Amino acid sequence: MRSGAAVELIALTKSYGRSVAVNRIDLRIPAGSYCCFLGPSGCGKTSTLRMIAGHEEVSDGDVLIGDTVVNDVPPAKRGTAMMFQSYALFPHLDCVENVAFSLKMRGVPKAQRRERARAMLETVHMGAYAGRLPSQLSGGQQQRVALARALITEPGVLLLDEPLSALDPFLRDRMREELKRLQTDLGITFIHVTHSQSEAMALADLVVVMNEGRIEQAAAPRDLYNAPRTAFVARFIGGHNVLTHDGLGPVALRTDRIALTDAAAPPPDGVFHVEGTVNAFEYHGSSVQLSLAVPGADEFTVVMDEARFFAAPLGVGARVRAAWRDGDVHRLQA
Ligand SMILES: Nc1ncnc2c1ncn2[C@@H]1O[C@H](COP(=O)(O)OP(=O)(O)OP(=O)(O)O)[C@@H](O)[C@H]1O
Missing domain, CATH: 2.40.50.100 (RNA polymerase II/Efflux pump adaptor protein, barrel-sandwich hybrid domain)
Incomplete structure (x- = not known):
């Protein structure tokens, strides 16, 4: 498995026509850390994540992964993988085939890709369900398969867009623990978008609070809670x-x-x-x-x-x- 890569954003900007969704943000996310982007709806979290993934063009500024500016590098060549809010598994493929899919696209021979997919399903505790179709799985189980499918490409950075929002509260807490365990065990950099302050506090080494396209504060959860920099941060994280x-x-x-x-x-x-x-x-x-x-x-x-x-x-x-x-x-x- 590839180890985690650092991500750096330099004066990163995204405009849609005349509206500025992300406004010259600077940030360094250390390799192997768990970073959460936190903020209200429309503050620019997803646009930032999509620029890191390469699914959205950068309007201005730079995205660096490791030491490389990746603005013009296609998504599949960035060493990133993305896990979406809707898990978007292929309904007609079983778990092994779903997880092995990107290896197939890369020309990995069948026996080898199935073996790697099975091993990855074990990592997310889904080994026993390897032969099932997505429709035969619960929401939480589908999500584990989606996670395995993202991790199979051995990314240095895993990007997660509201990965827990579709789960019921009990399952959400369990998956939260699971995400943290995986990130710690695999040593990959995780960048996770959420509007839940408790999720960000529980998971992140670095919480990045965004508001209207800018970073209000980027800090460790405890530092954020004990020393919010602005009224917006104090109100948004709650408890103040x-x-x-x-x-x-x-x-x-x-x-x-x-x-x-x-x-x-x-x-x-x-x-x-x-x-x-x-x-x-x-x-x-x-x-x-x-x-x-x-x-x-x-x-x-x-x-x-x-x-x-x-x-x-x-x-x-x-x-x-x-x-x-x-x-x-x-x-x-x-
Ligand atoms: N394709 C697009 N075209 C035009 N405007 C867009 C587009 N995508 C996003 N925006 C606008 O950019 C701003 C930031 O959107 P973004 O999706 O990054 O926010 P967000 O913080 O992820 O919000 P949410 O939590 O609701 O997903 C919003 O005002 C949104 O309406």
Whole structure:
């Protein structure tokens, strides 16, 4: 198996007519890493992925795979493979034939390509289903076959466009683990497009948050969560309130770092605090999420450990004081 290749984007741009879908982005994805492109619908994630794959022409800038500029290299010669949102297996071919298909196109002899396809089906735990047609498989199983079909070409970079979005939540979590295991075992660079922040956080070594054709921030998940650079990133990854703090400008405040006390009690020393009213609460199992109406903030969310919440439950309409320490706010770019 070929080892992972680094991918570099330099001032990469994609325009469709006069609309700019990807706007001069620069990024280096280290070889053998798991990179997730994260962002809302229409921010340019898929266009970027398709330019890396060679399925979309670059309008300006460069795509490098390893040390080579691949702008004019055909998709099949880039050392990349793509796994699509719809698995697009050939319905009349069994699993082995589906997986072996690209080897057939490359002229690999039949016995050899079938053997390699069987081995790849074992890698994705589908060896027992080798002779089945796609219609005889569940969605999750079809996806494993699609993964085997992408991996059989021994790519240095595997590109995945929303690979988990068609699965039910239980299967999605299992496939998520499987993708991570495969990436770690094979050492291939994975570039995975998603609009799910939890998916990106769970999988990626490098999360690239995009907004309106630009990269807002590219960082390891924990760095992103602890130090979002902009209000957009703080809101999009969730778990933060965005506030305007006296003298500091916009700040992000972690929703799980806020203490609630009775508004009638005197405020504790050395903390920032606001008074508000409980608007709504949601039970999330290990935690409870409260929405407060607070002067000067559009939304203000507090996440509390469920045991602590139920020790002194707060109802809708309760007046509360929300308090946090200086160290729990993080300055954002204005
Ligand atoms: N072939 C095309 N022709 C014209 N505009 C396009 C084309 N493909 C994409 N766009 C536009 O480019 C922008 C970025 O699209 P892109 O598919 O890259 O976004 P995305 O972040 O992947 O979105 P989604 O999560 O909805 O798939 C969008 O405004 C989209 O409408």
